[in-house]
Amino acid sequence: MSATWYECKVKYRKTHETGEQKVTTDTYLLDAVSYTEAESRITEEMKAYTNEDFRIMNIKVANFAEVHPFENSDRWFKSKVSLIALDEESGKEKKTNIYLLVQANDVKEAFENTTKAMETTMGDYSIPSITESPILDVFPYFxxxxxxxxxxxxxxxxxxxxxxxxxxxxxxxx
Known part of the structure; x- marks a missing residue:
């Protein structure tokens, strides 16, 4: 069963390393079966994360096919992967794009981690782009x-x- 991932934007007062408090909007990713469950889960996660009041500004379905956390990595990257298949009738290559969320420390490591995540793929693929994601943390469902x-x-x-x-x-x- 594949997970439906929801991107949740939350606005709250955050205390920075300098001790200064500033209102910020952060993006989190979690899997849920509905918008209602996503709202409930992000509320619970944020209660554990901050004692300040917060507002859920937006919840939308994310277009990630898979999420791949990696140890000792602190940022999330969105990898566009083009799956390449040969159309039997026309003889032309057909590309289907999917998006993976991979954890890494920089773009080079994100490329390597995307390649590791795709190791079991039988078909051909290419990685046309990798961009840093605004997602701060991922909350999978257990x-x-x-x-x-x-x-x-x-x-x-x-x-x-x-x-x-x-x-x-x-x-x-x-």
Whole structure:
């Protein structure tokens, strides 16, 4: 199931490193099933982020096919990827554009990260443009199932049967 990403612009009073407070409008991305859920989720995220009053200025559906976070990166880049297919009837190349949001520190790294994200693609593609995105942070939707599976050691199975047996005995003792 693919996610529907919503771009949310939020206006609030932000305290800068210098201690100065200034009203700013920041853009955030989150996935949701509707505008109503997007509004609810961004409200919850912003309550955790700031104690100041804030206003949601705009919510719109973002045109990202995929979002790819990368470790040790602090900015988001919008990568335009042209998927190239050969039209059997006319014999001409047909390009279909998709947009990826990739996390990186600069444009060069964004290109490399886009290439990593496209590694599993079977067809030909090109990357005609990469631009820095105004998106400050991304809030993906988690169901909580991941935490439940980790809690019951379903995701973290040991390769050593003896070690696994000891873990089972410890769990039974608790």
């Amino acid at each position: 169901t909580g199932e991941e935490e439940q599976l980790e809690k019951f050691n379903v995701l973290d199975k040991s390769e050593n049967p003896k070690e696994e047996e000891e873990q089972t005995e410890e769990t039974a003792a608790v």
